[in-house]
Amino acid sequence: MTDADAEDLVAEALGAAVTLVRTGSGGDHRSWWVTASAGRYVLRSAPDTATSRRLDREVRVRDVLRSHLAVPVPRAAATGTWRETRWTLDERLPGVDLETAPVTARTLEDLSRFLRGLHAVPLGAVRAMGAPDVLSPLLEPLRQQGRAAARDLGRPGDLPLPGTDEDGPVVLHADLKGEHLLVDGSGGLTAVLDWSDAGTGDPALDVEGLVLAVGADGARGVARGSGTPSVVVERGVFLARCRSAVRWAAALRGEPTGPEPLLRRQFHRAWG
The missing domain is CATH 3.30.200.20 (Phosphorylase Kinase; domain 1)
Structure with missing residues (x-):
């Protein structure tokens, strides 16, 4: 067109x-x-x-x-x-994207309320609209990839495997990151954009996205404020650390994984 x-x-x-x-x-x-x-x-x-x-x-x-x-x-x-x-x-909804705006206490409060509401949506309501099941990665292979990438980036570490739980799936945005979160001048959340990957699956996948947007400590606070169990929170942090390291290391090798400055920021937010 x-x-x-x-x-x-x-x-x-x-x-x-x-x-x-x-x-x-x-x-x-x-x-x-x-x-x-x-x-x-x-x-x-x-x-x-x-x-x-x-x-x-x-x-x-x-x-x-x-x-x-x-x-x-x-x-x-x-x-x-x-x-x-x-x-x-x-x-078009008002606001500027969180990738270019500062995170405030209001931002974190609004994200907690958003996450709590999203994960309480009945699964059948979105599945009836064709929303898919979002697959989670295998943790041990991802851990090995994340450790190797982090070493290449000068951040060696053990990356212990996170715990698993028996909780069922929830409705997911599945691509939460700064570009998809709009805020006003006080940091209040004004919109959540780009629902093309929305589906159902492990709530840790949305925690992972929040880590990339507001950092590991901020995402922990948001998720806990939404009532997300600690084991899910730490699994989300693990996913963000592994995958941000893999993507940034690949970008530095010239692979098309995304804009290098954005991947660098996401890596540092995840690893703190």
Whole structure:
């Protein structure tokens, strides 16, 4: 989809003139910032059939979660198909992303409330919308990879295996990180973005994301404040330390694991 195609599509959907600017990121999607007389939006266009299915699922899951969460999630102002692939025009929510804003006590309090609400959502509600089971990694192989990567990064350590528990799965965002958390000037959480990976699984996976966003100590406080058991919290910290080390070490070798400055920040937050 070209910029001109995107502008024509959105103008028709909104029935008004619009201004579009292609964003610098978008993950699996092509995306544009949209300004119109009716408000501000973000247009996302899936490049293929598989991503189209994920985009449709994300819209359905968000609609279910909206009634359960105190924190806003994006709402689709319009959706449709362009040359057999799907697009969605989401209302833009206020705030700046936590990757570029300071973490405050208000941030941590709001994240605790968000996590408590999310993990209390009935599993069947999101599974009925097609949300998948999110697989957890095998801990011992990950530990070996994490230890090797940490040594390469000058942070040798034993990385003891965390405990496991018998608790069942919960509803997960499954990609919590600073770019997907918006805050206001006081650090209050104003939105949680990008639900394309949402599913059900081990609550430690969301703790892992929080470690990358606010650091290990901050994530421990958030998770405990949400009622998450300590064994789950420490498993999330373990996952964040191992996988942040593996990703950053790979980036330094020239592998395409993500922007090196971001991976470096995530590593240092996880390892403290």
